[in-house]
Amino acid sequence: MDKTIPTLAEAVADIHDGAVLMVGGFGGSGAPIELIHALIDRFVATGSPKNLTVINNNAGNGRIGIAAMIDMGMVKKMVCSFPRSADPRAFTEKYLAGEIELELVPQGTLAERIRAAGAGIPAFYTPTSFGTELAKGKPVKEFDGRSYVEERWLKADFAIVKGQLGDPYGNITYRMAGRNFNPLMCMAAAKSIVQVSKIVPAGGIEPEQVITPGIFVDRIVEVANPRQEEDMNRAGEVYA
């Protein structure tokens, strides 16, 4: 078995117009900047993919990564918990102009909806958002005297995430808090694409250390020295 893909361009080649795309990371931590930029390169060259629904905790920062996708007009809808950042201009302008949709989801509910999709659980109940405007229209049920809101699973056609080590079987480790949503997204997407700092031979990751087992991963691609969104933004970089 060999899930390695030689180039970033090949790794994202079949992400199609209208796809639901999970993008890993929390802010810049664990964000697959190089995979996102490979997708932007394809859009610039071919006009595709567009009309994407993007699922991420945030909605881009600065003029790179998801913010650059939004700037380029690739994104139809964001599903996120916190569409604000140090420089949220890209999303804010399009949102206030009515050019992008927003589904606002509490952060823990977002994580659990993604996990549920990966685990084959179509709905679950959570106390989060009960009695608030984010629970409007959702079924409510009482358990042991307390009210809970029904939430649905959240699936995707593709996930692009960043890991640390990967092997040809798709086993993945993450670096520090860069783990965040990434293991969940690998579970929930029909096709999961992971950029890692180093591809090692099978056996190169101790089985005890595997965080995402390869069954949840379809493709891995090596990006030896991945950039950090925060560093790029501090340098004022623009990707568009």
Added chain:
Amino acid sequence: MTEKLSNAQIAWRAAQDIEDGAYVNLGIGFPEIVAKFQPEGREAIFHTENGVLGFGEAPPKGQEDWDLINAGKKAITLKPGAAFFHHADSFAMVRGGHLDVAILGAYQVAQNGDLANWSVGAKGVPAVGGAMDLVHGAKRVAVITDHVTKDGKPKLLEACTLPLTGVACVTRVYTSLCVVDIENGRFVLREKLPSISLEDLQAVTGATLVIDGPVADLIVPELD
């Protein structure tokens, strides 16, 4: 003009109630400074939504590692015994009742414990983050806040007028003037600045302050 506590002093007071060995989540912004005022000899373990338990102070400038941040996207450091985990586990710690204390900011708190701290209404881009999750699950949900808004309106009310973050979730409020517990749908006054009379405190509070047991002087050291 009445004397009032600074934000640092409110945070100091809240920190005195954190027990040794407590697992604590501090909301982003103002609540983050509570960590500075841990009483000598007590150890709290701080949780952040993006998957870290046991983090410490910010690193020196220039030594940030941007894979090691807190929920406010600020660079942090690790203490010995820290742990990383993914987002679903992180919020299992929250909703599963494993946190001892969550300390959050507030726009408004109601006497039944309703909290409004995520949205000031329809304008702009709405953002909720982990606030609606954090108010459910922690054994104690405390709020730290100025007693009134910038234009002098009460923040402690009979009912919130802003969009709710959670229903009947707050258990204690530390303000710039007093400490109140929320018990049986009432604000029960526990401590107040000695320099403010009960009448004057009531006048800047939007719901009845109930006296049920002793009211101690709120004494906080000079800070900064």
